[in-house]
Amino acid sequence: xxxxxxxxxxxxxxxxxxxxxxxxxxxxxxxxxxxxxxxxxxxxxxxxxxxxxxxxxxxxxxxxxxxxxxxxxxxxxxxxxxxxxxxxxxxxxxxxxxxxxxxxxxxxxxxxxxxxxxxxxxxxxxxxxxxxxxxxxxxxxxxxx
Numbered sequence: 802x803x804x805x806x807x808x809x810x811x812x813x814x815x816x817x818x819x820x821x822x823x824x825x826x827x828x829x830x831x832x833x834x835x836x837x838x839x840x841x842x843x844x845x846x847x848x849x850x851x852x853x854x855x856x857x858x859x860x861x862x863x864x865x866x867x868x869x870x871x872x873x874x875x876x877x878x879x880x881x882x883x884x885x886x887x888x889x890x891x892x893x894x895x896x897x898x899x900x901x902x903x904x905x906x907x908x909x910x911x912x913x914x915x916x917x918x919x920x921x922x923x924x925x926x927x928x929x930x931x932x933x934x935x936x937x938x939x940x941x942x943x944x945x946x
Contacts, residue, residue, distance in 0.1 A: 824914030826906040827870040834866045844878050845885040872902055 803811075832840050838858040842848050873884065877898075883889040 822917035824910035826909035828872040
C-alpha cells in the first residue's frame with residue numbers, strides 16, 4: 802500500500818509552472834464616479850432627497866474610485882422596477898441577471914487570457930482558472946462551457 806507522501810508526490814506536477822496570461826473582463830456600462838450620485842439618484846427616482854444626494858456626492862468625491870463598471874443599465878432598471886425600489890423584493894431578478902451575465906464575462910476573460918498565453922507559448926498545455934468576484938458560489942463552476 803502506498804504512503805500518503807507517495808500519493809501526494811504522484812499527484813504533483815513535475816517541472817516549473819508559469820502564469821502565461823491573466824484575462825479580465827468588465828461590463829460594458831461605465832459610470833464615472835463624478836457622475837455616480839446623479840446617476841444613482843436618477844435611476845432610483847430619489848432626486849427629491851437633496852440632502853442625502855449632497856452627502857452621497859461628498860462620499861463619492863472622497864473615494865479614490867474613478868469609474869464604476871455596472872451591468873445594470875437604465876433600461877434594465879425600467880424593465881425591472883423592483884431593483885431600484887426601496888424594500889421591494891428584487892433578489893430573484895438580481896440572481897437571474899448574475900447567473901446569465903457573469904459566465905459571459907468569465908468566458909470573455911478566459912478567451913483573452915488564452916489568446917495572450919498562446920502567443921507566448923503555443924506548445925505548452927494550458928490549465929486555466931477563472932475566479933469571478935462578487936458572485937454566488939453556485940455559478941463559479943459553470944463559467945466556461
